[in-house]
Amino acid sequence: MSARWGKPYRHHRDWPRYNESLVVRGEFLLDLRPFHSWDQELAAMNRGKRGGPYRFPSSFVRWLVIWKQLVDYRGLEGITRKMAELGLIPASADYTTLWHRIHARIPELKMPRYSDLELAWDGTGLKTSNAGEYRIFRYGDPDAKQRQHLIVVITADVRRKKVLGIEVYIEGKGHSESQTAAAHVRDVTKRGYRVRKFYGDGAYDTHDLFAALHETGTEAVIKIRKGAGASHRHSPRHSKKYRRRAVREYQGLGYAKWAEEKRYGMRWPGTEGIFSAMKRKFGENAVARSPGGLVAEGYQRVWAYDALREYGEEHALGPGTPPTLEYTPM
Secondary structure, eight states: OEEETTEEEOOOOOHHHHHHHHHHHHHHTTOOGGGTTHHHHHHHHHTTOOSSOOSSOHHHHHHHHHHHTTSOHHHHHHHHHHHHHTTSSSOOOOHHHHHHHHTTOOOOOOOOSOOEEEEEEEEEEEBSOOOOHHHHHHHOOTTTTTOOOEEEEEEEETTTTEEEEEEEEETTSSOOHHHHHHHHHHHHHHTTOEEEEEEEOGGGOOHHHHHHHHHTTOEEEEOOOTTOOSOOTTSOHHHHHHHHHHHHHHHHHOHHHHHHHHTGGGHHHHHHHHHHHHHHHHOSBOOOOSHHHHHHHHHHHHHHHHHHHHHHHHHTTOTTOOOOOOOOOO
């Protein structure tokens, strides 16, 4: 028992299992069992292919995408060279092959097996330069005015910290947050999932999002903006009533009581917790230079963290539950 924000707080985490899941994430980086069907997978990939045949199966490339968050392409070339020397894989990959197979790859998230979700949606920025402070101090930063952040936005299940949607764009060039959130919720619902709650801050206080949540049968736990009225003249009449009800409830309870009753603080572990862990693990600098490469790198970074987390959790379920590297095919 400990104090948090002046109130008694009991930790509910299963610490032995959580510790084991963190240890198992290291096993992921050396787990070659998914590549035992190397020849069969390559044969299927090259069937009917025009041009040069693939030399490395997609499952192996996805595994290297996670390594790529820790080392650069030349480091990956060295890893595959040593693996080939040890007879673990049939051949090594050179820099060019690795770049072409990884650079623009946008992996698809593995969807959860459970059906009930409570979603939160939030974004963070990644730096598009890895220049150190000394270099900038000594030589200046000629690209400072042109440099923009890479914005990475996720939709995640707040209870299990499972990522279900990713949106990546260069700063100032993406859709509005509420539009993307509505699209993610609709997409998840169409896949057969039940979204019970959606958590969001004042950026998501829009009529269209409230209407989308009503359409999918989702309870909206969205903080109402200060001074916000119950209607907006630019919104269609049919979409106003859903937000109007939420505004009246919020204003009637007041923020403190509303936040406590709705458990508004649950949105933090579902998004900020993921971003914090991802940046501690892989850093917060993107190394690609082209717009397309930056977008792909943002996707890869979130996907890599989510894949590692799932691998660790599945293995830590207990004895007799083997780790798995199930991926949705790209």
